[in-house]
Amino acid sequence: MADENEQQSACEAGRDEQHCKCRQRRAAAEAAAANASAAQQPAAHHCTCKHDGAEEAGDEQPKHCACKHDAEGHAISTEPHLGYVADLASLIEIQQESTVSRVVMREDGLRVVLFGFDKDQALSEHTAAMPVTIQVLEGKLRVGGEGREVELVPGGVVYLSARLPHTVYAVEPSKMLLSMFDNRG
Numbered sequence: 001m002a003d004e005n006e007q008q009s010a011c012e013a014g015r016d017e018q019h020c021k022c023r024q025r026r027a028a029a030e031a032a033a034a035n036a037s038a039a040q041q042p043a044a045h046h047c048t049c050k051h052d053g054a055e056e057a058g059d060e061q062p063k064h065c066a067c068k069h070d071a072e073g074h075a076i077s078t079e080p081h082l083g084y085v086a087d088l089a090s091l092i093e094i095q096q097e098s099t100v101s102r103v104v105m106r107e108d109g110l111r112v113v114l115f116g117f118d119k120d121q122a123l124s125e126h127t128a129a130m131p132v133t134i135q136v137l138e139g140k141l142r143v144g145g146e147g148r149e150v151e152l153v154p155g156g157v158v159y160l161s162a163r164l165p166h167t168v169y170a171v172e173p174s175k176m177l178l179s180m181f182d183n184r185g
Helices: 002-012 022-038
Strands: 099-107 110-117 122-126 132-138 141-145 148-152 157-160 166-170 174-181
Touching (some): 132 141, 132 148, 141 157, 148 157
Antiparallel strands (some): 099 110, 132 157, 132 174, 141 148
């Protein structure tokens, strides 16, 4: 729920327009509704996705948009579009003696998560059900898997296949970008 609220706030602030194109579709729906009222026709189709504010539309029986939804119920646009998040590093803060994370993008088959690690914080050995890439935005991480370790700094990328046991350790305060590729449909 917190991710959904953050996503809605980001969308309303104009920072997260890739997610079902809320702002553009809402503006188009309002314009179509105004034209429909003028022509005394029924109001235009309006998205009822949780993130779209359909409750403000006032439709008694709204029709659903063309959105596809991921396993968690978040809408994913089915139309070709360009997703964009500006200045990723500014979207997460490093907290003292902690590891924090925040989902910043959900798309068809892709989830992008930011992590903030204080120095000496780590993700103990774990696996992911899907392939992932790890990139450092700031700082230095040590990523271990398959019996080897690599030091990752800004400009490098690590790929981990699905179900590969791995660890992540912050050599210094760091911000990490994790991209998860879910092709399970």
